[in-house]
Amino acid sequence: MSLALVAKKDFQDASRSKVLWILSVLYVLLISAMVWAFAEFESLLAGGDAAAAAQQGVSFNLYLFMAGATTLFISATALVVSYKAIAGERESGQLKLLLGLPHSRVDVLLGKVIGRTAVLAAPVVLGFAVALLVAFALGVNVVVTEYAIFALLTVLYALVYVSIVVGVSAMASTTTQATAGAISIFVVLEVLWDLVPTVTLFGYYYITDQSLPISPAEYPEWYYVVTRLAPTSAYNAARNAVLPKSASVSIDSSSFLLQDWLGFVVLGLWLVVPLLVGYWRFEAADL
Amino acid sequence: MAAIEIDRVTKRFDEVTALDELSMTIEEGEVFGFLGPNGAGKSTTIDILLDFVRPTSGSCTVLGMNPQRQPEAVRQRVGILPDGYHVYDRLTGRQHVQFAIDSKGGDDDPMALLERVDIADAADRKAGGYSKGMTQRLVLAMALAGEPDLLVLDEPTTGLDPAGAREMRRIIEAEVDRGATVFFSSHILEQVEAVCDRVGILSEGELVAVDTIDNLRDATAAGETLTVTLSTPASESAIADAEAVTGVQSLTTDGATLTISCDGNVKMDVLDALESAGHEVVDFSTEETSLEDLFMQYTEVNA
Numbered sequence: 001m002s003l004a005l006v007a008k009k010d011f012q013d014a015s016r017s018k019v020l021w022i023l024s025v026l027y028v029l030l031i032s033a034m035v036w037a038f039a040e041f042e043s044l045l046a047g048g049d050a051a052a053a054a055q056q057g058v059s060f061n062l063y064l065f066m067a068g069a070t071t072l073f074i075s076a077t078a079l080v081v082s083y084k085a086i087a088g089e090r091e092s093g094q095l096k097l098l099l100g101l102p103h104s105r106v107d108v109l110l111g112k113v114i115g116r117t118a119v120l121a122a123p124v125v126l127g128f129a130v131a132l133l134v135a136f137a138l139g140v141n142v143v144v145t146e147y148a149i150f151a152l153l154t155v156l157y158a159l160v161y162v163s164i165v166v167g168v169s170a171m172a173s174t175t176t177q178a179t180a181g182a183i184s185i186f187v188v189l190e191v192l193w194d195l196v197p198t199v200t201l202f203g204y205y206y207i208t209d210q211s212l213p214i215s216p217a218e219y220p221e222w223y224y225v226v227t228r229l230a231p232t233s234a235y236n237a238a239r240n241a242v243l244p245k246s247a248s249v250s251i252d253s254s255s256f257l258l259q260d261w262l263g264f265v266v267l268g269l270w271l272v273v274p275l276l277v278g279y280w281r282f283e284a285a286d287l
Numbered sequence: 288m289a290a291i292e293i294d295r296v297t298k299r300f301d302e303v304t305a306l307d308e309l310s311m312t313i314e315e316g317e318v319f320g321f322l323g324p325n326g327a328g329k330s331t332t333i334d335i336l337l338d339f340v341r342p343t344s345g346s347c348t349v350l351g352m353n354p355q356r357q358p359e360a361v362r363q364r365v366g367i368l369p370d371g372y373h374v375y376d377r378l379t380g381r382q383h384v385q386f387a388i389d390s391k392g393g394d395d396d397p398m399a400l401l402e403r404v405d406i407a408d409a410a411d412r413k414a415g416g417y418s419k420g421m422t423q424r425l426v427l428a429m430a431l432a433g434e435p436d437l438l439v440l441d442e443p444t445t446g447l448d449p450a451g452a453r454e455m456r457r458i459i460e461a462e463v464d465r466g467a468t469v470f471f472s473s474h475i476l477e478q479v480e481a482v483c484d485r486v487g488i489l490s491e492g493e494l495v496a497v498d499t500i501d502n503l504r505d506a507t508a509a510g511e512t513l514t515v516t517l518s519t520p521a522s523e524s525a526i527a528d529a530e531a532v533t534g535v536q537s538l539t540t541d542g543a544t545l546t547i548s549c550d551g552n553v554k555m556d557v558l559d560a561l562e563s564a565g566h567e568v569v570d571f572s573t574e575e576t577s578l579e580d581l582f583m584q585y586t587e588v589n590a
Contacts, residue, residue: 099362100372104359284341286340
């Protein structure tokens, strides 16, 4: 009851942000463009070329194309919409109005996560709807149930990202700290998480004087295990677990640690752990 | 049962002691004025009662409940006008009040509450565009939602013009008639004087006086303020001697000038004490103490 109220009010407030609307319009355009790009690509690769690509261990489908635009939109927008969710209200004094009413700090934290996820889910659902129409118009073959599952998975990914950002916001006592936290999230999750293993791997081949494998599919297993621990890679793995497999690099997933369904476990951890840490700090804080 | 009971509450922020073993009791149905200069610890006290801030030591109860253990149950029955709040700029006044009503599970009419605080005509405007006084009225309307048993108002007249302050007083009186207890803080004496049954004066985290307005007035009516000018700045021993005179309540120094509040009949004793400590009295005057002076004396920081 209390949770739903906080979430609803938070949605009402945050959804009136102009930045969100601008980002949403960009997303609808971007995702439609990706569907168009896929349609073009599909006609290019029609027939023998597609089979040849599949032979190389590479397979492309519509969801892979959509996922690229979507992860970029969600990670960036989740940060913009949520980084001040707790810290900003704490600094301005809005939290005194909210917590002056009979809401617990857990209600506030979870209400924010739900409210901001709803704010993010609205453009995602709109973008998916528009993209579906574009796909139909361009004659792309879409299985609607698969498409719907992908949309649900994407909302889950948005929820995970918002949880991370709200969790960090709850740890911060000022908006300056929250801003630093948000930038760190982006740099760590979207840049370093791929960059550090890649540099390590290349460095390893260089120092041991070995030549780099021609296909990324032959990179050592640990490389993929590590990179898949990031939420965005986990979302892609989870997508491959429930939808027709599609990735720019097809790796051997017979190893237990590279099972696609583990993507859901990783997403689950990213959903819960930052929130728990954030709650632990927020619960003890003097406002 | 007491509406608020504070038992030896201490709050330290890093090195600063904001509250030092504060104890006080506010009875049900009374209007209690919490007075003190800015920075005395009034807001910290209120923040602890609402569980915004946790005490370093000591405990308190609000309507018989411990706010640290049952914060939501406390806030269910308390209406709050906090200090240093900020409204949701993008939501309307009506949405704010509706949210407060829904949060308390009440069935008040938001427009009726907005009418009570006289901003019904701005109900559907975004609160971000409200003036300071309108915002203060809006948050008061939120505090009134759900007929709270206790109203906690932190500096309620901030941003209100004199007419607004008068309306605030009428609303407080109406709430008390309904049966509510009102606890409000202020650094302005005359606001407290006009509505309060009892006042507590807080200075540097300590309660320096608690009494009814009438008793404080009686205490001060008999007293007076003695200003003494000496030929040289007063020595420590002279100050100690003067303070030791029976009937002297407080003494402050400013160079060679002493300001002493004391009973009406002891001024000669004070002058004698200063002279026998080796000082020459150049000039002295007396003045009857007003409540305002008393407040100043209680809260003045003795350097």
